[in-house]
Amino acid sequence: MYDVSVIRNDFPILSRQVNGRPLVYLDNAATSQKPQSMIDALVNYYSGYNSNVHRGVHTLSMEATDAYEEARQKIATFINAPSPDNLIFVRNTSEAINLVEYSWAAANLKKGDRVVATEMEHHSNLVPWQHAVAKAEAELKLMKMAEDYSLDLSDLDELLTPQTKLVAFTQMSNVLGTITPAKEIIAAAHRVGALALVDAAQSVPHMPIDVQDLDCDFLAFSGHKMGGPMGIGVLYVKREVLEEMEPFLRGGEMVLEVTYENASWADLPMRFEAGTPSVADSIGLGAAIDYLTTLGMDNIRQHEVKLTSYAIERFKEIEEISTYGPGDMSIRGGVMSFTMGNVHPHDIGQVLDQAGVAIRTGHHCAMPLVRSRLHLPATARASFYLYNTEAEVDSLIDGLKTTLRFFGDANTRRA
Amino acid sequence: MQTPDGLDDLYQDIILDHYRSPRNQGVLEYPHLHGEGFNPFCGDQVDLTLTLSGDGRIDGVGFLGQGCSISQASGSMLSDQLKGKTIDEAEEFVRTFKGIMQGSDVSQEQEEELGEIAALQGVKQFPVRIKCALLSWTTLQDAINEYRKTVS
Numbered sequence: 008m009y010d011v012s013v014i015r016n017d018f019p020i021l022s023r024q025v026n027g028r029p030l031v032y033l034d035n036a037a038t039s040q041k042p043q044s045m046i047d048a049l050v051n052y053y054s055g056y057n058s059n060v061h062r063g064v065h066t067l068s069m070e071a072t073d074a075y076e077e078a079r080q081k082i083a084t085f086i087n088a089p090s091p092d093n094l095i096f097v098r099n100t101s102e103a104i105n106l107v108e109y110s111w112a113a114a115n116l117k118k119g120d121r122v123v124a125t126e127m128e129h130h131s132n133l134v135p136w137q138h139a140v141a142k143a144e145a146e147l148k149l150m151k152m153a154e155d156y157s158l159d160l161s162d163l164d165e166l167l168t169p170q171t172k173l174v175a176f177t178q179m180s181n182v183l184g185t186i187t188p189a190k191e192i193i194a195a196a197h198r199v200g201a202l203a204l205v206d207a208a209q210s211v212p213h214m215p216i217d218v219q220d221l222d223c224d225f226l227a228f229s230g231h232k233m234g235g236p237m238g239i240g241v242l243y244v245k246r247e248v249l250e251e252m253e254p255f256l257r258g259g260e261m262v263l264e265v266t267y268e269n270a271s272w273a274d275l276p277m278r279f280e281a282g283t284p285s286v287a288d289s290i291g292l293g294a295a296i297d298y299l300t301t302l303g304m305d306n307i308r309q310h311e312v313k314l315t316s317y318a319i320e321r322f323k324e325i326e327e328i329s330t331y332g333p334g335d336m337s338i339r340g341g342v343m344s345f346t347m348g349n350v351h352p353h354d355i356g357q358v359l360d361q362a363g364v365a366i367r368t369g370h371h372c373a374m375p376l377v378r379s380r381l382h383l384p385a386t387a388r389a390s391f392y393l394y395n396t397e398a399e400v401d402s403l404i405d406g407l408k409t410t411l412r413f414f415g416d417a418n419t420r421r422a
Numbered sequence: 423m424q425t426p427d428g429l430d431d432l433y434q435d436i437i438l439d440h441y442r443s444p445r446n447q448g449v450l451e452y453p454h455l456h457g458e459g460f461n462p463f464c465g466d467q468v469d470l471t472l473t474l475s476g477d478g479r480i481d482g483v484g485f486l487g488q489g490c491s492i493s494q495a496s497g498s499m500l501s502d503q504l505k506g507k508t509i510d511e512a513e514e515f516v517r518t519f520k521g522i523m524q525g526s527d528v529s530q531e532q533e534e535e536l537g538e539i540a541a542l543q544g545v546k547q548f549p550v551r552i553k554c555a556l557l558s559w560t561t562l563q564d565a566i567n568e569y570r571k572t573v574s
């Protein structure tokens with residue numbers, strides 16, 4: 008049974024106070040909190056078998072190497088990758104996408120080609136493609152956000168021309184919570200011979216993901232948003248694509264044989280992991296995945312659907328609030344972007360913080376979406392995870408009511 | 423829920439008053455000095471226009487902006503105290519305020535010169551908001567720098 012009150016005990020930070028109130032952590036889209044088992048895995052590594060991997064014959068090095076590769080196996084199982092060799096350890100989603108830009112797009116994008124993304128992208132899945140198309144003299148086109156905050160697929164056929172080489176899109180918007188029809192988009196990309204990259208930074212932590220079922224060519228996510236440590240992320244790449252890719256970073260660990268003049272590359276995926284990797288963090292991510300697997304990704308998703316539906320209902324009590332995201336929970340994750348009258352999101356965030364409630368305010372690294380599509384300078388965003396409760400949503404609503412009272416008729420100030 | 427502690431230091435009445443009814447609202451048509459400030463991280467925006475009299479004193483001020491209470495109140499308060507100052511005095515005023523926000527001690531004399539602007543000192547306890555408070559002031563400094571380039 009999914010018992011949040013028990014689950015919360017696994018997260019030491021959740022028992023701390025902020026400004027004299029119990030912490031209500033609702034900034035999970037930015038980063039998640041960490042279960043004790045993950046923290047223990049890091050401590051055990053450093054206190055028990057810290058060593059460099061792959062190069063040593065001594066016991067510690069073998070233990071570290073085994074644990075490191077075991078973590079890769081856990082991740083492969085978690086997203087149903089055919090093999091752990093499909094996975095490259097990186098620092099985060101941003102680095103994963105940059106790796107694809109430098110190792111794949113630089114060699115495959117030609118003048119006149121096209122990359123398709125969406126209006127909902129995080130800067131991480133937009134800026135690299137702006138750079139790639141500028142270098143290649145290719146073009147970047149965007150799938151639009153529909154009125155109901157879903158992704159508009161109506162002009163997909165026009166967007167996906169034979170010149171399209173890559174479709175790179177988010178599976179869950181970190182601003183709107185919108186879950187995009189990934190399978191459909193990937194199939195459409197393949198029909199025109201394009202590859203598909205999924206920015207799964209917000210989806211992998213919150214719902215079951217199967218890369219073989221999706222049939223994506225690349226999928227990127229960050230460990231820190233799913234209970235894992237900061238500084239570790241994953242890029243999944245299909246085998247046949249990976250085999251054709253040039254190394255991203257060159258140096259130690261990624262080579263087979265080196266002379267003074269030349270080098271040949273190590274096997275996959277080591278070829279893409281130059282230098283000493285984040286061994287502890289990879290092992291930590293493995294522990295986080297164990298934790299998530301024990302809870303069950305379906306259960307986590309269900310919990311968040313229930314909680315978000317509850318939040319949507321409670322938000323309706325405050326007339327001044329506008330929310331931005333699909334009403335249909337089957338295409339929405341636990342992200343609630345909102346504004347409240349003319350009270351600036353900064354001020355909302357400040358008053359809430361004083362009440363111990365942590366939310367995020369600003370453009371959420373999706374400036375074009377917030378400014379040009381929502382036509383807002385900023386929004387406030389509450390985002391949920393597996394340990395949040397209805398009582399915490401109540402604290403948020405109380406805090407918002409206080410904020411409104413506090414700013415009083417500032418709310419009726421010039422538009 | 424009661425109002426949480428600490429907020430009254432940040433959001434003093436005088437600040438909320440300027441936020442609700444900003445002074446010197448507008449953009450002057452033929453300004454001698456013009457500065458536009460923008461903080462892309464929070465979307466705060468200010469537009470500051472100034473005119474000078476024959477003897478080089480500020481005699482007209484326009485302030486228009488959009489953003490959080492701190493950025494807007496700070497701009498409104500600044501706009502209220504510029505009239506009558508020379509460019510050099512305005513610059514000294516900016517230096518004093520920046521110094522205070524960045525942690526310098528304030529003399530009695532400086533505090534008096536700041537007048538109600540001293541209310542913004544509460545912002546110091548909230549480091550992420552300091553740049554909100556400074557936006558109009560750095561914008562004024564930019565406008566002064568530009569003006570100096572054109573007249574020298």
Ligand SMILES: Cc1ncc(COP(=O)(O)O)c(C=O)c1O
Nearest residue numbers: 099100101129131181208209229
């Ligand atoms: C949808 C999406 N893509 C990419 C990223 C970037 O992740 P990271 O900062 O870990 O590289 C984020 C994180 O906020 C995100 O929400």
